Amino acid sequence: MFTKCIHWAQAHAVSVSLGSAAVALMANLAGCAPYPLSAGVDSYYSTAPNDDPSKPLVGLALSGGGNRSAVYASYVIELLGSLAVATVPDRASGKVEAQSFLDQVQYISSVSGGGFAAAYFGTHFEPDGYTPLVTSQQPPSIYAADFSDFHRTMRHNWERPLLFGWGELVPSSSNASRLVKAVDKSFLNKTTFGSLFELENRSSDPNNPYARKAAPRLIFNATNYNNGRRFVMTTIPQAAFCLNIHDLIESVLEAKGKDALNVVPSEQNESACQANEFTPDGFDNIQLPKGDITRVQSSNFELAQAVVTSGAFPVVVGPIAYKVEALKGGYLHLVDGGVTDNSGIESIAQLFLKKLKDPDNQTKSKNTMRQTGLILEINAGLPFDGDGGRIVKDSTPWGTMLHDPGRPTDIQESRVSYYRHVLWMMAKKKIKEAAGGENNPRVASPVSRLDIMILSHTEIFVGLSAQDTKMVQIHICSKLQSVVDVRSEVSKIPTRYKSNTEGCGDADLLRLAACWSIHRHAGDIRRFFSLNSPTPPNAVDIDSRVGELCPEIKDVLPLPLIPIEDDY
Secondary structure (H helix, E strand, O other), X not given: OHHHHHHHHHHHXXXXXXXXXXXXXXXXXXXXXXXXXXXXXXXXXXXXXXXXXXXXXXXXXXXXXHHHHHHHHHHHHHHHHOOEEEEOOOOOOOOOEEEEHHHHOOEEEEEOHHHHHHHHHHHOOOOOOOOHHHHOOOOOHHHHHHHHHHHHHHOOOOHHHHHHHHHOOOOOOOHHHHHHHHHHHXXXXXXXXXXXXXXXOOOOOOOOOOOOOOOOEEEXXXXXXXXXXXXXXXXXXXXXXXXXXXXHHHHHHHOOHHHHHHOOOOOOOHHHHHHOOOOOEEOOEEEXXXXXXXXXXOOOOEHHHHHHHHOXXXXXXXXXXXXXXXXXXXXXXXEEHHHOOOOOHHHHHHHHHHHHOOHHHHOOOOOOOOOOEEEEEEEOOOOOOOOOOOOOOOOXXXXXXXXXXXXXXXXXXXXXXXXXXXXXXXXXXXXXXXXXXXXXXXXXXXXXXXXXXXXXXXXXXXXXXXHHHHHOEEEEEOOEEEHHHHHHHHHOOOOOOOOOOXXXXXXXXXXXXXXXXXXXXXXXXXXXXXXXXXXXXXXXXXXXXHHHHOHHHOOOOOOXXXXXXXXX
């Protein structure tokens, strides 16, 4: 996301007067007192979260992408609340019941714009759960009100406090601090990681088997600008992320035949974990020069600060300086998480793979079901301009760079994402072939037992046949009447901290994109929970909910879809 926001910042700077640019520069420099971090470590970092190994691990990864990502994620999350999945709450009876997918979500990893949606949902999580959305044709009105507020907040114009300093002629605070204040005032209300930990550990009501009063555990991803590592802002200890994914994938690819089924990550001691460049830094473990480690307290660190830090794109907001005693007069600089991973997938995949290899899963016999995991990557990152449309008419180096200044890093990011995808798919394919053609939850390898599905705003109407794509008419606004037009317009939604409300508004297009993503992926998500019962008993049809939220595409929903190939 950070490179896309540079595009916006630089384009904005070109369009304003020199005087306004000077004020903007002063706004970014004035009052930039480093944020102090106190030495020490909070008690919640002493143990990793204890998940029920009899239930699958379920998480969301929310990508960067400014308001585009936040709005798209908010609508996807609403519809996931109405997606019924087959669960067995009472293992003794073995009775299959329908529950909301949202009641299964235990972790949310986010980057930049996705962090706005993660923070809102995590702190406004319905304490009685979301299963009434799938068991009742007319669920309580509180759900509609809550989601409406969710969408409205994600559409908020964050650029006003960011750029104009709340109307100050000469702003007396930094862009980062003003944005923190705006986010906190809007929906976080001084929530800290200490209070978040309490939300994440609320005890369930023993009289209500559907209630999941504990909110999902949140992971806000930033980048340590000092050493180039990911920096996870979370209540989860850094040791829970200690797994060398590179070595794991390499071992699977090098294994011969059925040996691939038994490849598990090698154990790492504390020093090896800290030396591993794939291990992220965190409040409880910050890498210093010369290999030293320091720890800082996070219980009073506000979530609004974490949200803004995760989206602290260079020049406009970040890097944000933090005063750390162990640096002896130096500063820890944190910047947008998109510098290291704009999808949010790396942190949660690392966490899940480590959990899936724990002793409880490895000591079971070869005929015993082991724990599985599912990550939905909700990705609204700006698509790479692969046809060079922004620069195709430029003949000079200056013009080329001016119209697409972040293109070098965009190319790097797209290639890294491609190679990550290819390596993961090669490993999954090898294990699947060794297991006889199926993903087998009985094998030891955690790679086989982790599914990753990608939901993207740019997949709107993907899956329709070529004939239906040409024939279907969509009536959204006067200038968008065809599938091709809608798809093209969605892909052009810019990365900004505001939503366009003119003409065919961004929020409406992203609402339609979310509806299509759920319509397209609902079957595969259900099959993860129960291969033999893709439709849970007594559940509300998800397409009826999709049609209610997006009546513009109601007539398209019955059309057949081309099956989805493996996402990851």
